[in-house]
Amino acid sequence: MDTKHRILDEALTLFSQKGYANVYVGEIAEKVGIKAPSLYKHYRNKQAIFDAIIEEMNKRYEEQAGALNINGMNPASDASLYENISEDRLVEIGTGLFLYFLHDDYTSRFRKILTIEQFHNKEFAALYSSQYVDGPFSYQKMLFKLMAAGGSFASADTDVMTLQFYSPIYLLLTLCDREPDREAEACKLLEKHFRQFGRIYGGRQK
Amino acid sequence: MDTKHRILDEALTLFSQKGYANVYVGEIAEKVGIKAPSLYKHYRNKQAIFDAIIEEMNKRYEEQAGALNINGMNPASDASLYENISEDRLVEIGTGLFLYFLHDDYTSRFRKILTIEQFHNKEFAALYSSQYVDGPFSYQKMLFKLMAAGGSFASADTDVMTLQFYSPIYLLLTLCDREPDREAEACKLLEKHFRQFGRIYGGRQK
DNA sequence: GTCTATAAGAAGATAGAC
DNA sequence: GTCTATCTTCTTATAGAC
Secondary structure (H helix, E strand, O other): OOHHHHHHHHHHHHHHHHOHHHOOHHHHHHHHOOOHHHHOOOOOOHHHHHHHHHHHHHHHHHHHHHHOOOOOOOHHHHHHHHOOOOHHHHHHHHHHHHHHHHHOHHHHHHHHHHHHHOOOOHHHHHHHHHHHHHHHHHHHHHHHHHHHHHOOEOOOOHHHHHHHHHHHHHHHHHHHHHOHHHHHHHHHHHHHHHHHHHHHHEOOOO | OOHHHHHHHHHHHHHHHHOHHHOOHHHHHHHHOOOHHHHOOOOOOHHHHHHHHHHHHHHHHHHHHHHOOOOOOOHHHHHHHHOOOOHHHHHHHHHHHHHHHHHOHHHHHHHHHHHHHOOOOHHHHHHHHHHHHHHHHHHHHHHHHHHHHHOOEOOOOHHHHHHHHHHHHHHHHHHHHHOHHHHHHHHHHHHHHHHHHHHHHEOOOO
């Protein structure tokens, strides 16, 4: 990894731990193994480093959407995958979503930055909501609609179903961001949630 | 309100909007209507203002517990209130919990500070979890146990029930902290959640 | 591209008059 | 208790040698 990327990487880590204002340029430089002035050969100023992180994040968001098989243009194409779904598959989807968000190297650090900076301006607030509320919601809601259509799931109000399915994932995700030691506890509770959710809303099992 | 308290109040507002590091002593002083040096007659330094906020918060936490009728020493004394409970009462409890946390003047500002500062040190992380995860959990869990004992509610796994009941409140609370404009949307969704939760777990109606 | 030296400015805090 | 003036320190950023 070249110096420019290593600066971005160390800055991302530091910003995610302390927030933008508490990280000094000299601190980033030290982690990279250079002196502060050298850093200005790669980025115009401190803000430019932060902007580059945001930009990189936006780039990865596209890829992430792809990785999660979201296809906003043609959701019907994914239908076959979810029409007939078992309770185990539900646990698998939920756990996958949880562990992906929790452990993904870049995503998890960036989520912490958004958490810290969310009240600073509306852009950050909107970005946070889009990534950790509205995005997962519309994705999950789409799945439930497909599952209901396939007959393997109850066709209750999908908004509420989605809220009840995703909210525990969200709560435990933010809990583990804050206290990583509680991951095992969270996973145990989460699996119980998925099983019970499956019992409540699950229709004909395949 | 005397100057000392007004300093605390303005500092609380500013810290909750920008975080500790982004608020300057002169800024707090300006809001109060004095010059920065005058502020040092009331508090030893900037950190002392922050510490006073934490202390005040701890004091209010006790009162809050009282307001919510938590009686850890003798939970049975509250039993009569919850033994026979209707779906409407459930909505009332949930909405009350949500609106109390969302709008309480001091609580809501302090929650934002905790949100911003939660990754700074373990004390803040523990405080956040205690106030917005473990506290509400144990309170709500106690209620469900009483309700199950009273026969008005299913006696399912109370941990999962509590998670499924409270997580949507938590998610929508953090959403409204971030985007206050979405409060109406959140309340609508929340009521649907409570009704559906009541249908799922509600036993004999009274 | 990295360094040392240093400028420029911001922010916390103190001194001492009123 | 509040003010103006000032000190000190910290932090960003630049200049210019190598």
